[in-house]
Amino acid sequence: MANISASDVKKLRDITGAGMMDCKKALSEANGDFAQAEKILKEMGLAAVAKRQDRATENGRVFVKSNGEKVVLLSLSCETDFVAKNADFAKLGEDMCSVILEKGYTEVNEELKGMVDGLIAIIKENMNIVKFTVLPVATYASTYVHGEGAVAVCVNLESSDASVFENEDAKELAHDLALHIAAYKPQYLDEKAVSKEFEEEQMAIFKAQVDQDEKLASKPEKVKEGIIRGKLSKLYKEICFMDQAFVKDDSKSVKDAIAELAKKYGATITVKSYCVYQAGVTA
Numbered sequence: 001m002a003n004i005s006a007s008d009v010k011k012l013r014d015i016t017g018a019g020m021m022d023c024k025k026a027l028s029e030a031n032g033d034f035a036q037a038e039k040i041l042k043e044m045g046l047a048a049v050a051k052r053q054d055r056a057t058e059n060g061r062v063f064v065k066s067n068g069e070k071v072v073l074l075s076l077s078c079e080t081d082f083v084a085k086n087a088d089f090a091k092l093g094e095d096m097c098s099v100i101l102e103k104g105y106t107e108v109n110e111e112l113k114g115m116v117d118g119l120i121a122i123i124k125e126n127m128n129i130v131k132f133t134v135l136p137v138a139t140y141a142s143t144y145v146h147g148e149g150a151v152a153v154c155v156n157l158e159s160s161d162a163s164v165f166e167n168e169d170a171k172e173l174a175h176d177l178a179l180h181i182a183a184y185k186p187q188y189l190d191e192k193a194v195s196k197e198f199e200e201e202q203m204a205i206f207k208a209q210v211d212q213d214e215k216l217a218s219k220p221e222k223v224k225e226g227i228i229r230g231k232l233s234k235l236y237k238e239i240c241f242m243d244q245a246f247v248k249d250d251s252k253s254v255k256d257a258i259a260e261l262a263k264k265y266g267a268t269i270t271v272k273s274y275c276v277y278q279a280g281v282t283a
Helices: 006-016 020-029 034-052 087-103 110-123 162-166 168-184 196-212 221-239 254-265
Strands: 059-066 070-078 127-136 140-146 151-159 249-253 269-278
Touching: 006 020, 006 034, 020 034, 059 087, 059 140, 059 151, 059 269, 070 087, 070 151, 070 269, 087 110, 087 127, 110 127, 127 269, 140 162, 140 168, 151 162, 151 168, 162 168, 168 254, 168 269, 196 221, 249 254, 254 269
Parallel strands: none
Antiparallel strands: 059 070, 070 127, 140 151, 151 269
8 A cells, every 4th residue: 555645645636626535535546646546536526426417506607708700608507606606617617618719619518518527526516507609709799797707798799890999989888888788688689679479469468558547448549559559669668778778878778879989980880799698597
């Protein structure tokens, strides 16, 4: 039996990231052979991962990363809020985003799962890849993460003149749009993006409200139709990004704020797409 010193245990821990007791046990079983001890630790880790896979993962963290050409948003879940704030968990998310961008992944695969399993073996808490989205950058994309990974946002802008986004006020507006999305979490980009089914459902609700109102029920149908349309228009200002009051100046809409910048530089500027991820939300 080899004599296992504290320095040997520490060396193996530095190499593998495994716990001190697990390192000591592995070195003892391997009779001091580091390569064999690493193999034993890996087997121990995989066994631990299997045991933890049924544990609920109701906490987590979201990430966003851009390489200038593409943006990835990633959501990871874990068992506890403590691990969600752990530096190793945060590094895992950042590293996974880099791998996704570098290798062009569009769906969860064995390499990404293996990265998660590696940290499960060290931290000994179940974790999962909830989802990730990769967006091609149109002309300019601004990203934002709120808090310690509570919300991650990408707003993807398109312009007839890419040089517009070399200006600080254009970059600032793009950043403010990302902040706006994080704060208000709009359901749709604009009215055109609203599904016909959703609109019809809301119209039916508003019609029922009007018909049940004693003061409005006796109004002519055209008047009632106008009231219903007015309610729908008000709803769109609440749920559609372009129609919402701009977070930095509620006297104008998001659409107006973008139009002002476009006019200043004599270029078209549109929101090609946006994406928002929220920790703990799977949809």
